[in-house]
Amino acid sequence: MVEGYNNRIALVGPPAVEYVVRETSGAEVARVTTDSTGFAIFMLSAKSGQSYSAEAGGKTFALPANTNTGVGVRLEVTSQCDLVLTIPRESSLSKKDLFAVVLNRGAMVVRQRIKGNDEETRLNVPYPNRGESFHQLFVFTADGQVVAERVFIPNPVSTLQVKLQVPAEVKQRDKISSSWELVDASGNPVEATASVTVVNDGLFPGSSLLRNLTWTDLPALSERAERFGTAVESNVNDFLITQKWQRINWENVLKEKSPAGNYAFQSEAKLKGMVISPTKGTPPPDSTVIISYLHGNNVGFEAYTRNGQFEVPFVFDFWGDDKVFCTLQSRGRNVDRSYNITIPKDTISITARWETTELNKPSVYGDYALSKELVTKSYAFFGTNQQQVSLRDKSPNAPIEEEFNGADQSVNVADYVVFPKMEDLLREIVPFAGYRKRGTEESVRISYRWEGQTRTYRDDPLYVIDGILTKNTTYFCALKPEDIVTIKVINNPNKLAQLSRLGENGVIFVETRKRDRTSRELEPTLFPVIGLSKQALPFVVQYNENSLGRRLPDLRSTLLWNPMERNDINGRASDVFFASDDVGTVRVLVRGITTDGRPFYTEATVKVAFNASPK
Template identity: 25%
Template sequence: MIRYKITKKWAYLVPALLLAFVSLAFVSPQTDLLQQLEKHLTSWRTQYAPEKVYLHLDKPRYTPGQQIWLKGYVVDAASLQPTSKSNVLYVDLLNANNEAVQRLKLKAENGKANGDIVLPANLPVGQYTLTAYTQWMRNFGEESFFRKEISIIGEKATTEKQDKTAQQIDLQFFPEGGDLVQGLQSRVAFKATKPDGTGIAMTGAVYDAQNQKLFDIKDTHMGMGAFTLQPQQGQRYQARVTFEDGSKAEYTLPEAKPTGYVLSVNETANPEQVQVSIAGNASGRQSLVLTGISRDAVQYAEQFNLQPGQTFSKQVAKADFPTGIARFNLATANGEPLAERLVFIDNQDNLDISLSTDKKTYAGRERVTMQVLARDKQGKPVSTDFSLAITDDELVTPDLQGLNINAYLLLTSDLRGHVQNPGYYFEENNAARKEALSYLLMTQGWRRFGWQQLAKGEFPELKHSPETDLAVRGTVLTDRGKPVKGGEALLYLKGQHLAFITTETDKDGRFAFEGFDFTGAVDMVVQGTDNRGRRKHLQVKIDEQDYQPKLPAIPAPRSEELVASASPDLLTAGKVEMAAADEVNADLTLKGILLKDVEIQGEADMVQPFKLHRKADAVIDVKDLPIAPSGNVIESLQGRVAGVQVYRAGPNDYRARIRGSRTAPLYLIDGMPVEEGITSQLNQFDISRIEILKDPASASLYGGRASGGVIALYTRQGGEAMQEVEPGKYIIIHRAQGYSKVREFYSPAYDGKTPASREPDLRTTLYWNPSVQTDAAGKATVTFYAADRNTTYRATAEGISDAGKPGRGITTFGVSLGKANP
């Protein structure tokens, strides 16, 4: 007896379906192909476990000198739950030439990371790309990276070369499922785009080879639409169209195959079902497999036999799929792909975030109280944290249909190419929006793995490891470039005592020191030896983190348009102070920058003070120096060494310059590099000797930081004996970059207790909070103060629950100077 694998809910369909398709023979879906699919998808979800990253920004456009406030969400691509693989998030701001303007390395905890980017005051006006990724995501290609275009608006435009080449409108046709087949009726989607990548409206008609008009066509949304065609043998079809700019063109439709299959899907007619129909004209009975895959798992599968001229139809429950893109694939029983169709399943189960204020209108600098409420589909409270941005709706024109957390995680992150106005597809739940979304999925294409890769289990080679913490990696080589197997790498930095950690090199000479957790830059010494403890003729090379994405350009508005859109009030409000440059952390200990579970092998005076140079240009015993009134040993060098000038930079702060160089010399204490100001903290009587390198050749042993010469101080603690280290590359000083410093958003308190500025408060971002935490009741309260503009403010909250449900909420309120409404 032939049976469908169905639930009781649809049991009443069985008699009707059997009558309609009595000649169809159904077999168990647990075929070898389906078993292979399940096996490969399980491997993909567990061993590969791709990630997605989304950035919530405080606003879509900025002026030079402003700060970009951002919150990063790093999630598992299948479940959308916080990732368990990566704890380090990279954010790059790229210009039109793919050059990094600013770069961040952020610490992600439970899949969330906060950060900010200070835009240079001289940043040229134009379109920039913000991209975010983890090292693990590099295994799956740069197309998997998050990217968002932001506009920098200003008073002056950069000079742009005029492109004098003719640019034509692009019109493409996409038969549903993949191919037109002679004698079988198919829907054909189309998409018309301008040279800048945006859609353009069009009208036209389709003609056959005899120049007979068959029917009219017209786009329904941003240059996209569809029509139905039943191609005949020996015919070719042509579309003659007129675009909204008045231009006309003719396009030939794809040629129909003599035999094949047509996959038709209707996901918009029934709110609870997806209607799937398959027709074919191949000779003989064919065994076919239909699958529905979503979130990297087979959600629906069925194998059936189809005779020529017959149609297979199936109602598939949407509730069996998670919200997001589903791929319906038709294949032969041995895995040969025949057709594919993407659909969007919307179960209306995203996180519901509502925002409300205690008033609708506030006076200038009045206190605002905002309530945040988070609930799930059933109305139950959700405890999680959100990012909240409140911006001036007049100065910062909102991008109402732009990219948001729902549109990215559920839609565009799984599609190829640029999607115009992605937020539109998550607006009102009406037929026009659903139809436009269907056309988008018929014309855009799947971004991730293809059917052939899935059926064969051919996934990308994993070249990049997930980062759970900061690490220093490198290679120990001979001076001829051969790897040193079984050697040892040793790392230490200057603390109260010399503490160190060691690790063995592998067969390729590779080593890794993991478990670091610090902010800013730290100078580390890394030394390599072979398996017999020898250092001569060895070199240590550190892996430099110089990777930068090379993303394809997305057409952007001309800079003249960005200048024209900049109001005087916006430019005035955008003038902010630049943040101070990052400094090197010179007072940290090794124990202080390692995670608690990392063991330090030694914490004592590991070696005697060392030096890389054989001979110094000047060697001074401190017994021969006068006592400095300030106690600063650098002051005592005044007039004692030819070519060394000493000047006073502040109380007890003396600096030196060698041979008139504008660059500060490299200061070493017992062989360890320190910052210039550290010398003011040293007691002159703790120093036993000073060696000075004035010659660039001898100073070059210490790298580029020694371009201003070297002043090496040796403490009495190290003893009078000096261990002379043979010059070489087996011991190097590496400046390790930690996490980027995260600034706190400043929100003034006009409460009468704190002195308030008399300057007008014209901030475009009134409030930014990257972590608004709702309690067990799903509620949170935030307070801030209005500014000094008659305007409307827009509040946008975005976040994702621990269950992997994204959501966003929006509200507005007004400010009227001098008056407030209840």
């Protein structure tokens, strides 16, 4: 508290509790009662040499200590927003020049010098399209010491208007049309992107406040809004007296002491590792190329080793959990057998763990989900569709084959007699594939025709066995012909160019009956990686007269979810969805943000009535 200044004190505690404020001598200086949200405000002129405390229910709570080096800050929000800064005459700062800045969204919206002989200074804070977001005031001395700071919101009341139109009542499985329009205080359309959700109100009661979109940076305020609803909006700036927003280390900024950044996170994903000879313990030549390929995303990357270290940048974004295949090439030949590839542990350590507690009360959604599953299984017969293609019927090699518009040569092994060994199968029935053995070393070569001549690629083509890439010829030759369904070959140079070095010796696809993708022999060149999460697509159910779904109970908890809906230049957007078989109330929620960063929110309810004569 600032000595010689009438401080505005915010008190947070249990609701409807009276607090008595006393000074050191025990004399009462204030008495205040918290409201229904547990909040109270009172004024206190701090005196030099005194300390203050609040008493309630037999307990005593110390108030902040006094200081004679502070600056009083008063916030005045009317048709404009002003900050009134007061330096008491007895303050040690009364003869010093100070500097005040106000920040918002990374920009400095106010900066002003405060002369030492000015007891009171007024700062006007402009906030076009910024009034609903957090602002920060900092007051500095000439040597960079922060002597006052304050978090505030210039205009807690939204200037945006959201007009949501929905029918008041529909029947089960009726088509529902909804629309929303966003305008400013003058009625002009505002462009924005919104998340539109329609949920069963009985399962997800209540609503998320608009303020949670902007208040989450200060968890105490966000939690307070979630608990007490709109009741907190009237005194939000008073509550912010109790909060600090630790975003900037001014000591480092002003004194240029900011340490060099040492962040594990980078602008692009990279696969880092080491290549070492298992027998000699030496790295490969620096000209060695490490070639990588993401199985699920069908994209490859290359890099060179340096002193045994490598760093493969994944230039393009990739999605989901995947496995990256790595192979080594030196002077145009595969050297996987001569070196081991090692990937160190992830440099990003996330040690936080969620703490959960099981509550001794029923879960409304849990009961619903169990009932829905039982009903769905009971009617599963009507959901059978014989035309659906089983994932089992699709070759695991199909995603990679499709990248090349199919293979050049294909052999259905079941059309031939069973060969005892892979070398016999290759020689007899697989076109453009050759096998040879020198001592204990086996090799496979792919050939192709060019200008009337037959040309042959180098040893060791790329093998794709049940969707897994490998350059391990020994593993390929050890396969049992009776376990193989099909063998396909790509030998067209134009197609192989898509894989660059990885496919320069041809590609052989093998689909087996077992589809065993967990062989230990392939593990040394396969490494798990985690990519980005794909953008969720809008969720909506459509009905038609011939749909099998007409005979199945529809007990969806969410009728519509569109996470990225943009309105048009007139500020309007619309949706069409269907009611489920649940009767009761559904809630339509529109939550979004304008192109200039202002959040908005609205909601409405629709009653779903029983349909006595469904189509």
